[in-house]
Amino acid sequence: DxxxxxxxxxxxxxxxxxxxxxxxxIFDIWMCNEDRSFNNFNLLxxxxxxxxxxxxxxxxxxxxxxxxxHYPISDNESxxxxxxxxxxxxxxxxxxxSDIRLEILNDFKSCVKLCNEKLDNILNSAxxxxxTKPDYLRQRLRFLFSENWIKQCxxxxxxxxxxxxx
Numbered sequence: 478d479x480x481x482x483x484x485x486x487x488x489x490x491x492x493x494x495x496x497x498x499x500x501x502x503i504f505d506i507w508m509c510n511e512d513r514s515f516n517n518f519n520l521l522x523x524x525x526x527x528x529x530x531x532x533x534x535x536x537x538x539x540x541x542x543x544x545x546x547h548y549p550i551s552d553n554e555s556x557x558x559x560x561x562x563x564x565x566x567x568x569x570x571x572x573x574x575s576d577i578r579l580e581i582l583n584d585f586k587s588c589v590k591l592c593n594e595k596l597d598n599i600l601n602s603a604x605x606x607x608x609t610k611p612d613y614l615r616q617r618l619r620f621l622f623s624e625n626w627i628k629q630c631x632x633x634x635x636x637x638x639x640x641x642x643x
Contacts, residue, residue, distance in 0.1 A: 495565040502637075507589065508621075593622040
């Protein structure tokens with residue numbers, strides 16, 4: 478998206494923006510969000526914090542299909558697979574690329590663990606008018622916390638990250 482690539486606020490060496498962008502990218506991989514991509518960023522930019530803020534999660538779980546078996550999003554359905562990512566990697570940030578990648582993956586694992594620990598509270602705090610069924614959702618969301626799924630998400634993130642930051 479030309480607006481994102483040419484935006485004057487999104488200068489190279491903006492580590493906060495880069496890290497927030499990558500965190501959203503791995504979150505979308507984990508949640509099977511097919512809607513946020515290079516053609517449809519669905520992001521706001523907080524100029525004071527210099528971070529991205531995700532909006533519009535309606536296509537999580539492969540288009541909001543919790544009744545069907547989940548599957549990984551394709552690489553081109555991820556915002557990480559965009560020319561925009563390489564815009565962040567100036568010579569200075571290229572030198573700490575491995576550190577940034579590890580920071581994202583470690584934070585991802587911590588957040589997944591915390592989400593798993595708090596899942597009951599999260600599901601039980603949904604507004605009544607949403608008509609959620611916490612037991613059904615808990616059962617359908619179990620895959621998010623499996624070692625296999627987490628590893629698959631990490632592998633996809635690493636693959637796209639390496640391709641786009643060469």
